[in-house]
Every structure is written in structure tokens, then in C-alpha cells.
């Protein structure tokens with residue numbers, strides 16, 4: 001008897017549940033690179049489809065990403081500084097996820113400040129501040145002055161949903177002080193928190209024309225969403241290219257992003273950036289050891305972000321999650337957070353080629369309104385514009401980074417709900433529609449995001 005009931009219930013189960021083939025759905029968010037699991041180091045897994053040889057290189061690149069640098073002279077990992085922000089990549093990209101927001105102003109963790117003067121340089125990029133460059137280095141080697149310190153105060157916005165529920169948004173007003181040279185109050189400041197680094201090889205492998213297909217800078221189709229490509233200077237190709245990486249898509253490639261990080265974040269010179277970040281400043285050292293890292297190491301480190309796996313979705317068959325996904329489309333979130341792309345077949349890394357991926361970004365710039373504006377241009381991006389960040393893996397944010405791993409470019413949103421409520425500008429209508437949802441619909445939307 002018991003056996004019969006068991007058999008019956010099994011049968012009814014398969015009849016009732018509509019089976020979704022995960023391959024038809026956006027479950028394998030990173031195509032064949034996707035990895036399965038639910039654990040704290042989920043962002044640290046190599047892509048599933050690496051060859052043995054690629055896996056060996058990946059493990060080497062993992063080490064490079066974690067390597068701690070020290071000031072020269074040293075026999076190992078030498079050349080840190082003179083001024084810098086942190087001593088390794090992983091100090092900021094904690095467990096390959098976003099940086100937790102710093103708990104005090106003494107150690108800013110993965111929070112850094114891009115700076116510039118109003119105007120643009122000869123390449124159309126940010127105009128360096130005299131004696132400070134384009135990034136504020138808050139640390140320095142022994143006996144050398146850091147460029148300055150940062151602290152912040154808070155402001156709050158309290159609001160109501162139409163259904164009466166209250167919300168509160170917390171924002172920080174940052175201040176640069178204790179600078180080693182006079183600081184002009186007219187200088188522009190853009191706070192940035194370190195974003196996750198997995199899946200980026202796939203984003204790099206999306207053909208440019210696929211991305212430009214969605215660009216609509218003049219909003220010709222009149223849907224209120226423009227989408228503008230950032231066009232930035234490539235130091236490797238000596239030409240302008242589509243910007244893809246960074247919160248304003250200010251970097252055209254992962255190798256340049258990596259070299260830029262070594263250079264600005266850690267004070268390491270390379271063939272791409274052969275002069276110290278503080279060249280011509282009083283802190284510059286006179287060691288003749290530049291470049292401090294070679295092309296080989298840069299390529300190895302770059303391989304790390306290219307060869308990490310993207311986590312697959314979890315409870316994609318859950319009713320609430322399915323409802324949330326429908327709402328995501330209904331509210332036009334996917335006008336910017338584009339669901340699907342297919343990577344090209346041009347990469348010299350075969351595991352990145354021809355992958356159907358679901359990054360939930362268009363890699364384009366959007367005016368996000370006053371609330372999020374940093375008022376600091378970066379090439380084509382103006383002070384109101386940000387690149388749509390990918391949403392894949394976003395549900396793991398707190399699992400990987402803890403309670404202080406937050407959202408948006410400066411880590412101001414402590415919850416996904418707050419992140420949505422900060423949307424404005426081109427996303428104003430989506431946000432208003434979100435506010436007009438019932439509480440249970442809003443919860444469904446969050447459940448869907450947590451499921452990515």
C-alpha cells in the first residue's frame with residue numbers, strides 16, 4: 001500500500017509541474033562557463049568549460065589577483081606606491097565580489113575616489129587635478145605623504161509607497177580633507193565601490209555591433225530610454241574604442257582595466273602605464289625600476305576576471321520568482337538591464353566564444369537623474385550617466401560580502417529595494433511603476449533579483 005501511494009505521488013508530481021528545460025530559460029546565466037552552488041566563495045570558481053591547460057593558467061592568475069605588493073626594493077612583488085589605495089586586487093574585490101562598504105574612514109577597503117577638474121584632457125577624458133591626477137590615493141609608503149583623506153556625513157530621504165508603506169534612503173556626502181597640497185573646492189569627485197569581477201571575459205566577448213544595436217542616444221523610438229555608448233581611449237590600440245568596464249564604462253578592455261588598477265590603485269608601473277601615478281608630484285620616487293610589472297604578469301592577472309564562472313540561478317521555478325521576472329519585464333527594467341546576448345567567435349579564449357549569456361546589462365550609459373549624479377564626466381559619459389551594471393550573481397552579494405556589501409556605484413543602497421528606489425532619470429518611470437506595485441509584487445521583484 002505504502003509503495004503504491006509513493007508511486008502515485010511521484011506520478012502526480014511529474015504531471016503537475018511543467019518542466020522547464022534550464023537551457024531554454026535564463027538559468028545558465030554564463031552559458032557553458034556557468035557554475036552551480038550556493039556558498040561563500042561562489043564567485044571564486046573557475047569557469048566550467050576550461051581545458052586542463054586553461055585551468056592551470058587560471059590557478060596561476062588566481063594567485064596573481066591575491067598577491068600582496070610591497071614597496072621597493074624587494075625581491076618579491078616589489079614596487080607598491082609611492083602612493084596607492086590598497087596592496088592587492090583582492091583587498092578591494094573581496095572574494096571577487098563587490099567591496100563591503102568601509103566601516104571607518106581609516107581603511108576605505110574597495111572604495112576609491114576618481115577626481116578631476118572641470119573640462120577634459122586632450123583625449124576627451126577626465127582632466128587631471130594638478131598635484132593629484134585623476135584618482136585620490138589615500139595611502140602611501142613609509143615616509144611619503146598620501147594625497148589626502150576622506151570622510152563623510154549622511155543625508156536621508158524618507159518616502160512613502162502609494163500603499164502607505166514607508167521607506168528610507170541613506171546617502172553619504174563625501175569630503176576630501178587633509179590633502180598634502182591645497183585642494184580646490186571646484187574639483188570633481190566620483191566615489192566608486194569595487195564591483196564583482198566574474199563573467200567579465202564574456203562581456204568583453206560580446207560583439208561591439210550587438211551592443212550598439214541597443215544604443216539610442218537621441219531616443220529616436222521615443223520610449224524615454226536613450227542608451228549611449230561610451231567611447232574611450234585605448235592605450236593598447238592607440239585609438240578610441242567602445243567603453244565596457246567600470247561604473248561609467250570608462251575602460252575599453254580588461255587588460256587596460258587591469259593595468260589601470262595596478263597603476264592607480266596599487267602604484268605599479270607597467271608597459272601600458274610606464275610612469276608612476278604620482279609622476280611630477282613631490283612624492284614621486286627616483287627608483288629607476290620602471291616598469292615594475294611586465295606584460296606577462298598583466299596578461300595573467302587579466303585572465304583571472306576572464307576565466308571565472310558565473311553562478312547559475314537557483315529557485316527559478318518558484319512561483320514568486322516567476323512573478324518577479326514577469327514584473328521585471330513589465331516595468332521595463334530590461335530596457336537597460338538587457339537579458340540576453342550571444343558572445344562572438346573571435347576571442348583567442350575558446351571557452352568564451354559563442355556563449356548564450358544572460359548578464360542583465362546593455363553595457364550602455366543612462367542618465368540616472370540628480371540623485372545618483374556625480375557631476376563628473378568620463379569621456380562621453382556626463383555627470384548624470386552610469387553604465388547599466390550586470391545583475392547576474394547579484395543575489396549572492398550579501399552571502400559573499402556580508403551585510404556591508406551594498407549596491408550602486410558608491411555602495412549607498414543597503415538593500416535591492418533601496419537600489420531600485422534610487423533609480424531616476426531615464427529609469428524614473430520604471431521606478432514609479434515599482435512604487436505602484438502591491439507589497440507582495442514588490443517582494444516578488446526582489447525575490448527574482450535575489451535569484452539571479
Ligand code: HEC
Pocket residue numbers: 065085086087088089090091092093109110111112192193194195196197200244245246247248250254257258261262265266301302305
Ligand atoms: C583600491 C581598490 C581596488 C583595487 C586595489 C583594485 N580594484 Fe578593481 N576596481 C575597483 C573599483 C572602485 C572599480 C570600479 C572603477 C570605476 O568605476 O572606474 C574596479 C573595477 C575593476 C574591474 C571592472 C569591473 C566591471 O564590472 O567593469 C576589473 C576587471 C577590476 N577592477 C580588476 C582589478 C584587478 C585585476 C586588480 C588588481 C590588479 C584590481 N582591480 C585592483 C577597486 C579596486
Ligand code: HEC
Pocket residue numbers: 225247328331332333334335336337366368372386387388389390391394406407408409410416419420423426427430431434445449
Ligand atoms: C534607464 C536604465 C535603467 C532602467 C530602466 C533600470 N535600471 Fe537598474 N540600473 C541602471 C543603472 C545605470 C544602474 C547603476 C546606477 C548607479 O550605480 O549609480 C542600475 C542599478 C541597478 C541595481 C544595482 C546594481 C548593482 O550592481 O549595484 C539594481 C538591483 C537594479 N538596477 C535593478 C533594476 C530594476 C529592478 C529595474 C526596474 C524596476 C531597473 N533596475 C531599471 C539602469 C537602469
Ligand SMILES: [Ca+2]
Pocket residue numbers: 079080081082267268269276292
Ligand atoms: Ca611603484
Ligand SMILES: [Ca+2]
Pocket residue numbers: 132133134135136137147277278
Ligand atoms: Ca593621484
Ligand SMILES: [Ca+2]
Pocket residue numbers: 216219220221222223224225226
Ligand atoms: Ca529609446
